Amino acid sequence: GAGVSQSPSNKVTEKGKDVELRCDPISGHTALYWYRQSLGQGLEFLIYFQGNSAPDKSGLPSDRFSAERTGGSVSTLTIQRTQQEDSAVYLCASSERQGAFGNIQYFGAGTRLSVL
Amino acid sequence: AQTVTQSQPEMSVQEAETVTLSCTYDTSESNYYLFWYKQPPSRQMILVIRQEAYKQQNATENRFSVNFQKAAKSFSLKISDSQLGDTAMYFCALVDNDMRFGAGTRLTVKP
Numbered sequence: 001g002a003g004v005s006q007s008p009s010n011k012v013t014e015k016g017k018d019v020e021l022r023c024d025p026i027s028g029h030t031a032l033y034w035y036r037q038s039l040g041q042g043l044e045f046l047i048y049f050q051g052n053s054a055p056d057k058s059g060l061p062s063d064r065f066s067a068e069r070t071g072g073s074v075s076t077l078t079i080q081r082t083q084q085e086d087s088a089v090y091l092c093a094s095s096e097r098q099g100a101f102g103n104i105q106y107f108g109a110g111t112r113l114s115v116l
Numbered sequence: 117a118q119t120v121t122q123s124q125p126e127m128s129v130q131e132a133e134t135v136t137l138s139c140t141y142d143t144s145e146s147n148y149y150l151f152w153y154k155q156p157p158s159r160q161m162i163l164v165i166r167q168e169a170y171k172q173q174n175a176t177e178n179r180f181s182v183n184f185q186k187a188a189k190s191f192s193l194k195i196s197d198s199q200l201g202d203t204a205m206y207f208c209a210l211v212d213n214d215m216r217f218g219a220g221t222r223l224t225v226k227p
Contacts, residue, residue: 033215041219041220042207042217042218042219042220043207043217045215045216056214089159091159091161093161104151104163104166105161105163105215106163107153107160107161107162108160109158109159109160110160112159
């Protein structure tokens with residue numbers, strides 16, 4: 001696609017429910033990133049994928065968070081047993097490859113998650 | 117360890133004037149990239165400008181330019197002839213093998 005697409009754009013859920021957030025990167029981009037942005041804060045790195053593998057999962061805040069990527073394209077971020085502190089905007093980005101050089105990340109518009 | 121610090125949580129500027137947003141960083145790497153991203157109310161993060169650490173010349177992109185001071189680990193963004201559409205959050209970011217963002221500066225351009 002022309003840009004990074006995320007769905008849904010907004011998600012309201014009840015505490016304790018599971019949610020799935022979807023990211024469709026720019027076609028041909030091998031690297032994909034997930035970030036969390038709490039209200040008024042900067043971006044908190046969660047996880048990145050190079051192809052289908054996730055060499056760096058260090059940013060996932062708890063074992064309730066998981067992510068997968070299939071076919072080197074679409075990725076889903078799953079949050080199990082959601083808590084109110086999970087409320088945030090979840091941003092996805094993709095780049096041609098991971099690494100220092102040429103690593104320009106292109107972002108989607110994010111999913112705003114609200115846990116009631 | 118990498119850190120990116122933006123010391124100005126909020127700034128404002130009159131339309132058509134110039135404003136400078138500050139950013140300092142820390143890295144042990146000699147080769148790295150620095151970025152400024154803009155996030156308007158639409159939430160879409162947009163790349164404003166990129167600087168390669170091995171290049172001494174400051175990057176420029178139309179009304180946007182940077183003052184890159186490698187020894188001081190400083191990377192400020194200057195916006196000239198500010199426009200109402202420049203109102204947004206601005207994030208400084210550092211990347212070598214990881215990417216780290218600053219906490220952001222909220223810029224308001226006043227008519």
